[in-house]
Amino acid sequence: MKLEDLRKIREKAEKELKLREGKARVKIVVGMGTSGIAAGAREVLKAFIDEIEKRNLQDVIVTQSGEKGLSSHEPIAEVWEEGKPVVVYGNLTPDIARRIVAEHIVNGNPVTEYVIEVKEA
Amino acid sequence: MLAELSMHIMDIVQNSISAGASFVRVKIEQREATDTLTIEVEDNGKGMTEEEIKKVQDPFYTTKSYKKVGLGIPLFKQTAEHCDGSFEILSTPGKGTLIRATFKSSHIDLPPMGNLKDTILTLIVGKPEVDFLFEIYKDGVSFILDTREVKKELQDVPINHPEVIKFLEEYIDTNLKAMEVVS
Numbered sequence: 001m002k003l004e005d006l007r008k009i010r011e012k013a014e015k016e017l018k019l020r021e022g023k024a025r026v027k028i029v030v031g032m033g034t035s036g037i038a039a040g041a042r043e044v045l046k047a048f049i050d051e052i053e054k055r056n057l058q059d060v061i062v063t064q065s066g067e068k069g070l071s072s073h074e075p076i077a078e079v080w081e082e083g084k085p086v087v088v089y090g091n092l093t094p095d096i097a098r099r100i101v102a103e104h105i106v107n108g109n110p111v112t113e114y115v116i117e118v119k120e121a
Numbered sequence: 122m123l124a125e126l127s128m129h130i131m132d133i134v135q136n137s138i139s140a141g142a143s144f145v146r147v148k149i150e151q152r153e154a155t156d157t158l159t160i161e162v163e164d165n166g167k168g169m170t171e172e173e174i175k176k177v178q179d180p181f182y183t184t185k186s187y188k189k190v191g192l193g194i195p196l197f198k199q200t201a202e203h204c205d206g207s208f209e210i211l212s213t214p215g216k217g218t219l220i221r222a223t224f225k226s227s228h229i230d231l232p233p234m235g236n237l238k239d240t241i242l243t244l245i246v247g248k249p250e251v252d253f254l255f256e257i258y259k260d261g262v263s264f265i266l267d268t269r270e271v272k273k274e275l276q277d278v279p280i281n282h283p284e285v286i287k288f289l290e291e292y293i294d295t296n297l298k299a300m301e302v303v304s
Contacts, residue, residue, distance in 0.1 A: 001291060001292050001295055003270055003271060003274055003292075004274065005288065006271065006274040006275055006285065006288060007274060009275075009278070009282075009284045009285055009288055010274065010275050010276060010278045012284065013278040013282050013284055013285070014276075014277065014278060017277070017278065030247070032131065032135050032247070033132075033135065033193075034123070034132050034135075034192050034193040034196070035192075037123065037128050037131055037132050037135075038123055038124075038128070042128065042131055042236070042239055042240060042243055043239070045243045045247055046239045046242070046243055049242070049243065049246050049286060052283060052286075053283040053286045053287050053290075055283075056283045056284075057283065058282065058283060061249075061281055062246060062247060062281070063247050063248070063249075064135075064243070064247035064248060066135060066138075066139050
C-alpha cells in the first residue's frame with residue numbers, strides 16, 4: 001500500500017466531484033477540548049467518520065473544534081445544515097453518533113433525546 | 122484523566138490548532154537502549170512568551186473565557202514527570218511552539234499509547250485545512266506520514282473524501298501494525 005495508490009482514488013473522485021459541483025450539505029462539528037477527549041470525543045468523531053465513509057456521504061463533512069463550554073454534556077457535536085437551525089447534541093457515544101447519521105443526516109429526523117440546544121446558524 | 126498517551130497527543134495538537142497553526146508536526150520516538158519514549162508536538166502557531174509558557178503549565182490557567190481551568194498541558198507534564206521523564210516547552214511569539222515530553226518506557230505507571238491510529242485519522246480528517254507531519258520511530262524503524270504529500274497526490278480531491286478516509290485508515294493501520302505500535 002503506497003501513497004501513489006491515491007491517484008486511482010483521485011481519478012475516480014474527480015469525476016464524481018464534477019458531477020456534483022456543490023459544497024457540503026451538512027457539517028458535523030465535534031468539540032475536542034481536554035474534557036471532551038477524556039469523555040470520549042475521539043471515539044465519537046471516529047464513529048461519525050466511519051459512518052460517513054461507510055455510506056459514502058460525499059456531501060457531509062466532519063470537523064472538530066475546541067471546547068464549546070458545555071463540559072457537563074460532553075462529548076458534544078453540532079450539526080450544521082444550510083438554511084436550518086444548528087442542532088447541538090450532547091452526552092454522545094459512538095452508537096448515538098451512528099444513529100445521528102442515519103436518522104438526522106440521512107433521513108432528516110433529529111435524534112431528539114440527545115439534543116441539548118437548537119440555535120440560529 | 123486522559124487514559125492514553127494518544128489522547129494527550131490529540132489534546133496538545135488541539136492547542137496548536139487553537140493557536141492558529143497551519144502546520145503541526147508530531148514525533149513519537151521509542152528507544153529500547155535508553156528505555157525512553159519521547160513525544161514532540163511542534164507547530165507554527167502564534168507562539169508564547171516566557172510568561173505565557175509558565176502560565177500554561179499551571180492547572181488554574183486558561184485562555185478560554187468560559188472556563189476556569191486549563192488542564193491539558195499540566196496533565197501531560199504531570200504524566201511525564203511521574204514516569205521519571207521530563208517536560209519542556211520551547212516557544213517563540215509569532216513563530217510557533219514545541220512541546221516535548223519524555224517518559225521512562227518501562228515505568229509501571231506509563232499510560233498505554235492507546236489508539237494512535239484513530240488519533241492520527243481523526244486529526245487529519247477533522248482538520249483538513251491543517252498540514253500534519255507524523256513521524257514515528259521505534260528502534261530504527263520508522264513510519265512517516267506527511268499530509269502535504271497526500272494532498273499533492275489528491276490535487277483537487279479533499280483529504281476528507283470518504284474514499285480517501287478509507288485509504289488513509291488502512292494505510293495508517295498497516296504501517297502502525299508493521300511497527301508493532303499498538304495499544
